[in-house]
Amino acid sequence: MLKIENLEVYYGGIHALKGITLEVPENKIVTLVGANGAGKSTTLRAISGLVSPSAGRITFKGEDITGKKTVDIVKGGITLIPEGRRIFANLTVLENLKMGAYARKDKEEIKKDMGKIFELFPRLKEREWQQAGTLSGGEQQMLAIGRALMSRPQLLMMDEPSLGLAPLLVKEVFNIIQDIYNQGMTILLIEQNAAAALQIADYGYVLETGRIVLEGPGKELADNDEVRRAYLGKA
Amino acid sequence: MTLETFLQNIANGISLGSLYALIAIGYTMVYGIIRLINFAHADLLMVASYAAFYGILVFALPWWVSFLLAIVITTILGISIEKIAYRPLRDAPRISALISAIGVSFLLENLGIVLLGARPKPFPRPEEVVWNIHLGGISFLSLAIIIPVITLVLLIAVNLIVNKTNVGIAMRAVSRDFETASLMAVDVNKVVVTTFAVGSGLAAVGGIMWSLQYPQIDPLMGVFPGLKCFIAAVMGGIGSVPGAMIGGFILGMGEVMLVGLMPELSGYRDAFAFVVLILILLFKPGGILGEHVVEKV
Ligand SMILES: Nc1ncnc2c1ncn2[C@@H]1O[C@H](COP(=O)(O)OP(=O)(O)OP(=O)(O)O)[C@@H](O)[C@H]1O
Ligand SMILES: [Mg+2]
Numbered sequence: 001m002l003k004i005e006n007l008e009v010y011y012g013g014i015h016a017l018k019g020i021t022l023e024v025p026e027n028k029i030v031t032l033v034g035a036n037g038a039g040k041s042t043t044l045r046a047i048s049g050l051v052s053p054s055a056g057r058i059t060f061k062g063e064d065i066t067g068k069k070t071v072d073i074v075k076g077g078i079t080l081i082p083e084g085r086r087i088f089a090n091l092t093v094l095e096n097l098k099m100g101a102y103a104r105k106d107k108e109e110i111k112k113d114m115g116k117i118f119e120l121f122p123r124l125k126e127r128e129w130q131q132a133g134t135l136s137g138g139e140q141q142m143l144a145i146g147r148a149l150m151s152r153p154q155l156l157m158m159d160e161p162s163l164g165l166a167p168l169l170v171k172e173v174f175n176i177i178q179d180i181y182n183q184g185m186t187i188l189l190i191e192q193n194a195a196a197a198l199q200i201a202d203y204g205y206v207l208e209t210g211r212i213v214l215e216g217p218g219k220e221l222a223d224n225d226e227v228r229r230a231y232l233g234k235a
Numbered sequence: 236m237t238l239e240t241f242l243q244n245i246a247n248g249i250s251l252g253s254l255y256a257l258i259a260i261g262y263t264m265v266y267g268i269i270r271l272i273n274f275a276h277a278d279l280l281m282v283a284s285y286a287a288f289y290g291i292l293v294f295a296l297p298w299w300v301s302f303l304l305a306i307v308i309t310t311i312l313g314i315s316i317e318k319i320a321y322r323p324l325r326d327a328p329r330i331s332a333l334i335s336a337i338g339v340s341f342l343l344e345n346l347g348i349v350l351l352g353a354r355p356k357p358f359p360r361p362e363e364v365v366w367n368i369h370l371g372g373i374s375f376l377s378l379a380i381i382i383p384v385i386t387l388v389l390l391i392a393v394n395l396i397v398n399k400t401n402v403g404i405a406m407r408a409v410s411r412d413f414e415t416a417s418l419m420a421v422d423v424n425k426v427v428v429t430t431f432a433v434g435s436g437l438a439a440v441g442g443i444m445w446s447l448q449y450p451q452i453d454p455l456m457g458v459f460p461g462l463k464c465f466i467a468a469v470m471g472g473i474g475s476v477p478g479a480m481i482g483g484f485i486l487g488m489g490e491v492m493l494v495g496l497m498p499e500l501s502g503y504r505d506a507f508a509f510v511v512l513i514l515i516l517l518f519k520p521g522g523i524l525g526e527h528v529v530e531k532v
Contacts, residue, residue, distance in 0.1 A: 050414060074420040086415040088408045095404045102405060103420035151420065 001026040001186055002047070002078070002155055007056035009042050016042045018210040019056070024155065025203075029177070029187045031218065033194040033231055034207030040190045041083050043207070044157050047188075048080045049073045060155070075103050077154035081161060083190075085144040089133025093124055096132050096143055100150030110150070117146040120176065138169040145176060156180065157188040162196070174200060194231040198222040206231070239373045244495035245488075246379040250448060252487025253386035257441035258464035259471070259479035260393060261313075261434030267410045267474035268430045270329060274336040275316050277461020278343040279435055280442030283309040284358060284452045285351055287443050291359045298361035306439040313435025314428055322424070347454025358450040365447055382444050389437060390480055397476055402429055410474065459505070466508045470515050472522030481523055486511065 002024040009017040017039045024030045032040050045051045047058055049070040058066045065073055088096050097117065101110045118125035121142045127135065132143055141161055148156060161177070162170040174196050181187055181200075191197035198204050201218035206227060214227065221227050258280065265273045283305045290301025320339045324332040366377045397403040409416045409426045417423055445460060446452050467486045471478025486508055494501040519525060 048418060050417075070417040071420050071422050074418060080418050082415060082418060086412060086418075088411045088415070090407055090411050091404065095407075098401065098404055099408050099416070099419045099421070102401060147419070 001061060002188070003057075003059045004043070004047070005057045005059075007043070007046060007058065008054050009039075009046050009051055010054050011042075011051075016210055017046070017053070020207075020210075020212055022205050022212065022215070024186060024188050026186050027181075027184060028202040029181050029189060029200055029218075031189045031191060031197040031201035031204045032207055033191060033197060033204060033221075033227075035231070036192075037209070038207040039210045040207055041159055044080055044159055044188070044190065047073075047078060047157065050080075071103075074151060078157065079148045079151045079153035079155070080157045081144050081148045081159060083159040084163070085137075085140045087132045087135070087140050087143050087147065089131065091132055092129050093132055093135070093143060094128045096147050097124075097150050100147035101152075103151065109152075113150055113152065117149055120149075120179070121146055138165050138172075141165060141169075141173060142176075145173075145180075149180070153185070155186045155188065157190075159190045160192055161189075162191065162193050170196070194227070195222065198227075240495065243373060243375065244491050246375060247495075248488035248491035249484075250379055250382045250487070251491055252484035253383045254441050254445050254448070254460070254483075255464050255467045255487045256480045256483030257386055257389060257437045257444075258460060259467040259483045260390075260476060261438045262465050262468040263471070263473055263476060263479040264406075264430050264434045266468070267476075268406060268427055269321065269325065269332075271321060271332050271336060272465065273316075273321075273434075274333075274461075275320075275339040275343060276313075276434065276438055277457040277464070278340055278347075279309050279313055279438040280445060280457040280460060281347060281452070281454060282312055282343065283439035283442035284446040284456065285347070285454075287446070288356060288358055288452060291361070298359070298364065302443055305443060306436055309439035309442070310432050310435045313431045313438070317427060317431045322427075344454055344458070351454055353454060355451045355453040358446040358452050360447055360450055376448075378444070378448050382448065385440065385444065389440065393433065393437070393476060396433065402426065406430055463505075463508050466512045470512050470522055472519075472525030475522070475524040478522055478524035 004020055004022050007017050007020040020043060032043060034040050042051065046053050049068055052067055056066070057064060060076060060078060065076065088099065091099065097114060101113070104110055123139055124142055124146060127139065132140065135143060145161065162173045165173060170193065177187065177189065178200055189197055189201065198218045198221050204216065204218045204221045205212050206214035206221065214221065214224065261276045262273060265271060265276070286305035286308045287301045290296045290304055291298055296304070316339055320335045321332050324335055364377065364381065367374055368377055397406060405416065405421045405426050406429070408419070409421060409423055413423050442457070463486060464483065467482035468479045470485065471480065471482030489511060490504055490507055493507050494504055515523060
């Protein structure tokens with residue numbers, strides 16, 4: 001569904017991505033793991049058109065989307081839940097969700113999707129009119145996921161959705177990801193929490209200072225000695 | 236002070252406050268969305284007034300056609316200023332855009348002096364718009380009713396746009412976080428243009444009504460009202476639309492009452508704005524309705 005070939009990104013003099021090649025097949029969860037600063041976020045930001053690559057190609061459903069504007073990429077079906085949630089703190093929960101559906105015109109369907117999201121996150125329903133900035137960290141993460149789903153993406157990219165959440169909530173977030181996936185979504189997931197991510201992923205890539213150093217089916221990577229040592233903190 | 240003059244002062248205060256409020260909204264909306272103090276905003280009053288002036292007196296258009304055209308021209312100018320002078324600097328340090336804004340303001344003022352002449356011109360008062368009303372013992376201009384009514388309608392409209400429409404939600408989202416808004420498929424440029432259009436349109440209406448109320452126009456006429464309205468916006472909490480409205484009314488009413496109650500202080504009329512501003516900021520540094528969104532990270 002999504003294909004990246006030899007993607008390179010520079011931030012000024014910093015060579016953040018040094019030729020990344022990866023693929024996200026339809027109806028799969030693919031995860032990208034790696035240490036801080038490896039270039040995970042940069043990869044997703046390049047896909048969304050927030051940073052422009054200096055070389056390489058990104059194709060989505062066969063169409064070249066390299067260098068396209070963010071708005072068009074989102075309209076084309078790729079939605080990113082950015083690192084740090086980035087909910088609109090000055091908007092209500094409901095308004096945040098409406099923003100997710102900004103490009104859509106199908107009022108009836110939007111309403112239905114809103115209902116589904118409130119089903120998925122009953123806590124958001126109770127807080128419909130609350131300013132999003134006053135939500136707890138976990139609630140904000142749910143709002144960020146809900147808001148992204150409101151755009152009805154074909155590919156959902158999540159940048160560390162479990163960041164800063166209590167262990168119980170982390171589990172909940174992973175359950176939600178699994179749920180969304182079971183409903184037929186294609187997901188590209190970044191996680192610090194490599195163990196959990198590799199558990200639910202069909203396929204995984206390990207990123208190290210701008211390069212992919214390992215790849216394979218999620219469970220296989222989870223069992224790989226090198227990965228276990230470097231990212232799972234196990235001998 | 237007799238009851239009549241007191242009522243007269245109230246009416247004047249409401250009118251002046253209305254004008255301040257209308258113009259202050261442009262400052263606050265633009266600041267809210269691109270964190271820029273749009274110094275050129277003040278000069279839009281002048282442009283609108285001259286456009287209306289030429290429409291009526293030179294092109295002999297009906298007054299309402301001139302007024303509408305003036306609003307359209309001013310709106311287009313406001314949008315163009317954003318495109319030409321601010322958009323290329325959007326990712327530059329904020330001070331660059333600020334200097335650009337001052338530049339645009341000087342440019343408009345000096346173009347006005349060169350092209351239109353520095354000498355003040357009398358602004359026409361169409362008799363369908365400005366007439367005397369006699370009520371009991373007092374008499375007043377129709378503008379005392381027209382200005383507040385038009386202002387009220389426009390303020391309600393702006394509040395509806397900002398709070399209830401999708402574009403309004405997008406405006407507030409963009410004002411918070413450009414990048415994330417674009418991840419929601421919001422075309423940031425379109426939202427910014429809409430903001431400038433609304434602000435400039437209101438400034439045009441404010442400018443025309445200003446010139447009807449004080450019927451003498453010159454190329455620098457926008458400077459002082461602009462400064463006052465900027466103060467009103469800061470007083471209300473810059474970035475907040477209802478704040479600008481409240482700030483505008485406080486300032487207008489306060490100024491008129493100061494002069495009415497203490498005529499010996501009327502020389503300090505313009506200083507009044509600054510004193511109130513300082514007092515308010517001392518107690519509420521963010522302004523009356525300044526944003527203080529709770530944020531957890
Ligand atoms: N805007 C920027 N300007 C300059 N350098 C940047 C910028 N964003 C990221 N970088 C650099 O690019 C490299 C990759 O950053 P990136 O954010 O993609 O890492 P990451 O894998 O997401 O890390 P983390 O797990 O900490 O989120 C880092 O060395 C970082 O310092
Ligand atoms: Mg990151």
